[in-house]
Amino acid sequence: MPDNVANSPLLEVDDLRTTFTIPTGDVKAVRGVSFTLDRGRTLGIVGESGSGKTVLARSIMRLNLGTNVTTTGTAAFDGNDVLTRSPSEMRQLWGSEMAMVFQDPMTSLNPLVRVQRQVTEHLCRHLNLNRSEARQAAVDLLREVRIPDPDTRLRSFPHELSGGMRQRVCIAVALACEPSLLFADEPTTALDVTVQHQILNLLSREQADREMAMVLVTHDLGVVAGRTDDTMVMYAGTVAEYAPTVSLFADMRHPYSEALMRSIPLTSFPSHTRLAAITGRPPDLIDPPTGCAFSPRCPYVQDHCVNEAPPLVEIDDPAHRLACWTPVGSPEALTAFEKNLAAGLPQAVAVDVSTTWSPTGGVDG
Amino acid sequence: MAGTGKAHLRPGDDVLVTVEDLVVEFPVGRGRTVKAVSGISFDIRSGETLGLVGESGCGKSTSGRAIIQLPRPTSGSVTFRGVDLADLSDEEIRQRRTHIQMIFQDPISSLNPRRTVGDIVAEPLRVWGPSDASEQEAIVDRMLDSVGVDPDTARDKRPHEFSGGQCQRISIARSLVMLTNRGNLHRSRRRSRSSSRSRGRGRGRLLICDEPVSSLDVSVQAQILNLLEDLKAGYGLTMMFIAHDLAVVKNISDRVAVMYLGKLCEVADPDTLYAEAAHPYTDLLLGSVPEPDPTVEIDEGLIEDGELPSPSNPPSGCRFRTRCERVTDLCSSEEPQMRAVGDDHFVACHHPLAAVAG
Numbered sequence: 045m046p047d048n049v050a051n052s053p054l055l056e057v058d059d060l061r062t063t064f065t066i067p068t069g070d071v072k073a074v075r076g077v078s079f080t081l082d083r084g085r086t087l088g089i090v091g092e093s094g095s096g097k098t099v100l101a102r103s104i105m106r107l108n109l110g111t112n113v114t115t116t117g118t119a120a121f122d123g124n125d126v127l128t129r130s131p132s133e134m135r136q137l138w139g140s141e142m143a144m145v146f147q148d149p150m151t152s153l154n155p156l157v158r159v160q161r162q163v164t165e166h167l168c169r170h171l172n173l174n175r176s177e178a179r180q181a182a183v184d185l186l187r188e189v190r191i192p193d194p195d196t197r198l199r200s201f202p203h204e205l206s207g208g209m210r211q212r213v214c215i216a217v218a219l220a221c222e223p224s225l226l227f228a229d230e231p232t233t234a235l236d237v238t239v240q241h242q243i244l245n246l247l248s249r250e251q252a253d254r255e256m257a258m259v260l261v262t263h264d265l266g267v268v269a270g271r272t273d274d275t276m277v278m279y280a281g282t283v284a285e286y287a288p289t290v291s292l293f294a295d296m297r298h299p300y301s302e303a304l305m306r307s308i309p310l311t312s313f314p315s316h317t318r319l320a321a322i323t324g325r326p327p328d329l330i331d332p333p334t335g336c337a338f339s340p341r342c343p344y345v346q347d348h349c350v351n352e353a354p355p356l357v358e359i360d361d362p363a364h365r366l367a368c369w370t371p372v373g374s375p376e377a378l379t380a381f382e383k384n385l386a387a388g389l390p391q392a393v394a395v396d397v398s399t400t401w402s403p404t405g406g407v408d409g
Numbered sequence: 410m411a412g413t414g415k416a417h418l419r420p421g422d423d424v425l426v427t428v429e430d431l432v433v434e435f436p437v438g439r440g441r442t443v444k445a446v447s448g449i450s451f452d453i454r455s456g457e458t459l460g461l462v463g464e465s466g467c468g469k470s471t472s473g474r475a476i477i478q479l480p481r482p483t484s485g486s487v488t489f490r491g492v493d494l495a496d497l498s499d500e501e502i503r504q505r506r507t508h509i510q511m512i513f514q515d516p517i518s519s520l521n522p523r524r525t526v527g528d529i530v531a532e533p534l535r536v537w538g539p540s541d542a543s544e545q546e547a548i549v550d551r552m553l554d555s556v557g558v559d560p561d562t563a564r565d566k567r568p569h570e571f572s573g574g575q576c577q578r579i580s581i582a583r584s585l586v587m588l589t590n591r592g593n594l595h596r597s598r599r600r601s602r603s604s605s606r607s608r609g610r611g612r613g614r615l616l617i618c619d620e621p622v623s624s625l626d627v628s629v630q631a632q633i634l635n636l637l638e639d640l641k642a643g644y645g646l647t648m649m650f651i652a653h654d655l656a657v658v659k660n661i662s663d664r665v666a667v668m669y670l671g672k673l674c675e676v677a678d679p680d681t682l683y684a685e686a687a688h689p690y691t692d693l694l695l696g697s698v699p700e701p702d703p704t705v706e707i708d709e710g711l712i713e714d715g716e717l718p719s720p721s722n723p724p725s726g727c728r729f730r731t732r733c734e735r736v737t738d739l740c741s742s743e744e745p746q747m748r749a750v751g752d753d754h755f756v757a758c759h760h761p762l763a764a765v766a767g
Contacts, residue, residue, distance in 0.1 A: 092626045093572075207465070236464045236653045241697035245709050263626045266699030270707045290703045307631035308701050309660035315679040316638065317660060321631035325572060 052123055053080040054225060054257050055104070060117035062096075062103045069330035073099040075281035076117070078356075083224065084255040088268030088275040088289065090304065094326045096281035097261045101227045103127075105144055106134050121225070139166040143218035145247075147230040149210035153202040159186075159213055160198035166220045185216040189246060208239035212246070219250060226251070229261045244271060265304055269293055277301045280327050280337035283356055287364040297359065297371040299342045306395070323391045336369065343384060343392040344370040344377040414747030415450045417676040417755035425613055425647050426476060427452040431485035433471050443721045445471040447671035448485070453664075455613055458641065458648040460662030460679070462655055462694065466717050468671040469651045470514075473617045476649070477509050478502050490613060507537050508613065510584035514620035516576035520568040526553070526579055527564035533587040548590060552582040555643070556636060574629035577621060578636065588614040589644050616641075617649045622657060634661055656698045659683055664753075667691050670717055670728040673747070677754040687750050687761040690729050727759065735760045 062074040074096045081087050089097045102108050104119045106126060118125045121142065126134070146152040153162055163185060164178040173181060179198070186194035189212040202210055211231060218226060228247060232240035248271055251258045260272055268275050268289060275292045277285045277300060285298035296302045306320035324341045327333055333340065339349040348369050356367040370377040384392035418427065433446040446468040453459045461469045475482040478494055487494045489509065494502060513519040520529055527549055534545045550560040556578040568576055618637065622630040638661060641648055652658050658665055659679040667674040667682075667690060675688040686692045696708050718724055724731050730740040737760065745757040 092628050237655070237697040237699075238464055238693060240699070241708075242711055244699075245707070245711055248709065263628075264699060264701075265627075266701040269699070269701045269703045270705060293701065293703050304628060305701060307628045309631070309634065309656045310700070311656045311659055311683055311695065311698055313660065315659055315662065318638070319631040319635055319660070321635055322628045323632075325574075 054083045054122065055081040056118075056120040057104065058118045058120075060100065060103060060115065060119060062099050062108065062113065062115045064108075065112040065114070071329050072332060073281055073329060074103060075329075075332070077278070077281075077283055078117075079276060079283070079286065081225075081257050081259065083257055085274065086251060086258045086260060086272040088272035089259060089261045089278055090263065090265055090268055090275060091278035092263060092304075092326055094280075094329070095278045096329075097278050098229055099281075100278070101144070101229050101259060101261055105138070105142060105227060106131075107144070139218075139223065140170040140221040141223055142225040142227070143221075143223040144227040144229060145211070145214050145218050145231045148234050149207060149214050150202065152214055153210060153217075155202055157201075158198065159200050159202070159205075163198070163213065163216050163220060166217065170221045181220070182216075185220060186213070188250075189213075189216045189219075190242075191216075207235050208243065211235065211239075211243055215243070215246065215250070219254070222254060222256075224256055226256055226258045227261070228258060230263070231260075232267065233263070240267075247271075264308070265293075265301075266308060277304070280332055281329060282337060283365070283367060284338065285364075285366050285368075286356070287361070291361060291364055295364070297364070297366050297373070298338075298368050299344050299370070299372055299377075300338045302372045303341075303343075303395075320395045323394045336367075341391050342370075343389070343395045344372070344380045345384065345389070345391075346370060346376070346380045413448050413450075413672065413744060414757060416747040416749060417673075418450055418452050419454070421454075423454050424452045425455045425457075425490065426615060426649075427486075427488040428472070428476065429486050429488070431472060431475055431487070432483045433468070433475050433480075434483045437721065441721055444671055444723060445720060446475065446482070447723070449668070449671070449673050451666050451673065451676070453615070453647055453649060455647055456645060457663045458650055458661055460658035460665040461649065461651045461668055462653065462658045462665060463668035464653055464717060466670075466720060467668045468720070469653075469668050470619050472668070473511065473619050473649060473651050476615070476617060477506055477511060489615070507533075507587055507590075509615045509617065510587050511617040511619060512577070512580050512584050512621050514623055516573055516580050516621075516624070517568060519580050520576055522568055525565050525567055526558075526571075527560075529568070529579065530583050530586055533583065534590065537587065538590055548586060549582075552586050552589070553579070555640065556582045556585070557632075558582065572629075574625055574632060577625065577629075577633055581621075581633075581636065581640070584616060585640065585644065588616060588646060613647070614644075615647045615649065617651070619651045620653070621650075623652065623654070630657070637661060654698070655683075655694050667694065670723055671720060672728055673757065674729065675754075675756045675758075676747070677751070681751065681754050685751070685754070687754065687756040688729075688758050689733050689735055689760075689762060692762060693732075727757075735762075 058078045060074055060077045064071040064073060077100055091097045103115050115127055119127050160182055163182040167173050167178045167181050182198060183194045186197055191197050191212050232243050260268060262268060272289050275289045276283055277298060279300050284300045296305060303322045307322060309319060322341055327337055335350040335352055336354055339345045354367045354369045356365050359366050370380050381392060429450045430448050431446055432448055434442040434444050436442050463469045476487050530549045530552060531545050534548060538545055553560040553563055558578050622633050650661050662679050665679050665682050666676045669690050674690045686695055718731055726741040726743055727745050730736045739759050745759050747755050747757045750756050750761055
């Protein structure tokens with residue numbers, strides 16, 4: 045085993061399932077996800093709120109606290125399963141081997157602690173630096189994440205910084221001990237588009253310079269395009285489609301990936317272009333549908349989809365995996381769509397461009 | 410513009426709202442003020458959607474709120490249906506607000522968590538609507554239905570039982586109850602001679618949407634954008650749409666105004682703005698929109714901190730000069746004025762990008 049560690053994937057997740065037990069039942073947030081991530085590669089995880097993408101990242105990081113969480117499956121980091129490690133063993137990994145940048149930079153920094161102590165905490169713990177060495181390292185880190193005047197900023201409290209600055213500090217904290225795997229969980233959702241652009245550029249550059257593997261979790265396909273090697277589209281706790289980013293965008297096969305793509309207003313569209321929104325909402329994960337989870341919202345749904353869940357299988361390109369009975373562009377999909385449109389199924393009607401609307405009978409979407 | 414001027418204002422009877430030289434300042438103690446909005450002018454025609462776009466802290470939400478006099482602007486005029494709202498008493502403003510409604514960014518915190526959805530949507534009717542309870546209920550049901558919320562299941566639930574997108578639909582319903590309600594006309598007619606009765610149903614009503622989709626997923630965002638377009642067409646509303654995402658603003662607007670640090674930069678119809686952005690700031694905003702296409706080259710150069718200067722001590726001359734690549738001495742000494750660079754295309758910049766006569 046130690047011989048092939050260098051060639052083995054950095055992270056190998058197999059059939060990961062995370063369930064939260066709440067008074068009304070078991071919420072199956074992640075329902076059997078498998079993927080591998082090689083050293084220095086980037087993976088984008090895309091899906092709506094509630095698709096399980098954040099829970100997946102937090103399960104691998106072992107950050108789902110509480111007694112009501114059960115995680116099964118394996119998540120091998122460097123060949124060793126992290127899911128069976130003790131909390132003190134995890135503390136050794138956090139920061140030094142795997143680190144995370146969270147969505148909301150205000151709540152992930154301690155509001156009562158100055159920037160300096162938050163950045164140097166890991167440096168002192170893992171690298172045994174003394175105070176002045178740690179301070180110098182913190183100044184260098186802040187400079188690296190492009191914070192102007194780092195000496196002054198070290199004495200600031202988080203509330204004295206703008207949202208973009210706070211996220212830069214969070215990135216500095218995460219990068220401090222040179223982790224080999226970085227999870228970025230919606231790092232730019234709370235930020236302006238201009239700041240989002242800067243932060244994503246910063247993350248891309250750090251990832252490339254440090255040859256660090258990165259998992260970028262987001263709800264926006266625009267964020268993963270051009271910034272990740274592979275993309276995994278998640279829906280209702282399962283993988284809908286998994287492919288190299290370039291081939292995914294060139295050939296989207298899952299109706300959910302296609303639907304997410306259609307929801308994005310593109311600047312190349314003329315003004316007032318009607319968006320083909322996805323109707324309805326993600327399913328209840330206490331009692332998920334028996335068939336394909338996306339079938340209640342899918343314009344290509346057939347009887348088969350409702351009765352049996354499709355497995356995640358390789359299609360013509362072995363790197364491209366898909367869980368769907370009626371892939372986009374297939375003859376079955378076309379037949380099913382025409383049938384659904386004729387039957388007036390809302391999800392097919394919403395995609396049909398000739399939709400009309402009246403003030404009394406609103407169209408959901 | 411990062412500048413001033415009124416070249417882009419349009420004459421005519423069909424202009425519903427005209428804002429001129431609007432200034433909003435907030436005292437922050439020790440004699441200092443934050444200059445949130447520093448003299449902007451714009452107008453909105455009846456039935457038009459004006460998109461106001463800019464980064465956080467540029468004063469776009471403050472401008473929207475200044476129209477409904479919340480709070481009253483420091484100076485400048487807001488003319489709504491020919492009447493300057495600044496001259497009106499608080500009671501008169503309260504009556505005007507039945508014709509101007511607002512929806513907010515965070516749909517969950519803008520709904521009272523302790524009240525039921527039916528109560529929340531009916532509240533405006535309790536003040537202005539028909540006094541008959543069953544009539545009120547019918548209006549509430551109709552409104553919930555038209556925003557895509559099932560009234561029978563939603564009426565007795567509370568906001569926390571709904572997702573963010575559903576809550577945003579409910580707050581849209583609450584605004585529309587007022588804007589589309591004819592009952593309020595009966596009550597206010599006695600006090601206000603300029604009743605909009607002759608203008609027809611819903612016409613001349615303004616809906617101010619303050620970042621209504623910023624906290625929503627892309628899929629829900631698309632649903633809400635479509636819904637707003639449908640409601641606008643169905644009820645003949647006039648909208649002001651405030652957002653920081655140019656792609657969203659382009660989709661919904663008839664005219665777009667780009668704002669930077671309390672000033673306007675550029676005004677144009679959306680297709681022109683995207684095809685021939687004249688202001689360097691518009692260009693920066695456009696370059697920041699994440700394109701869902703891996704073959705599009707990403708401008709990786711933008712990493713440095715590029716954030717708004719402090720609005721309590723803005724740069725002299727053009728306010729964008731500290732982040733602008735085309736800056737010259739002229740930009741720091743003289744403030745650019747709004748001028749036409751094309752058909753209904755105005756920019757406030759000394760060195761606009763488009764090679765057009767100005």
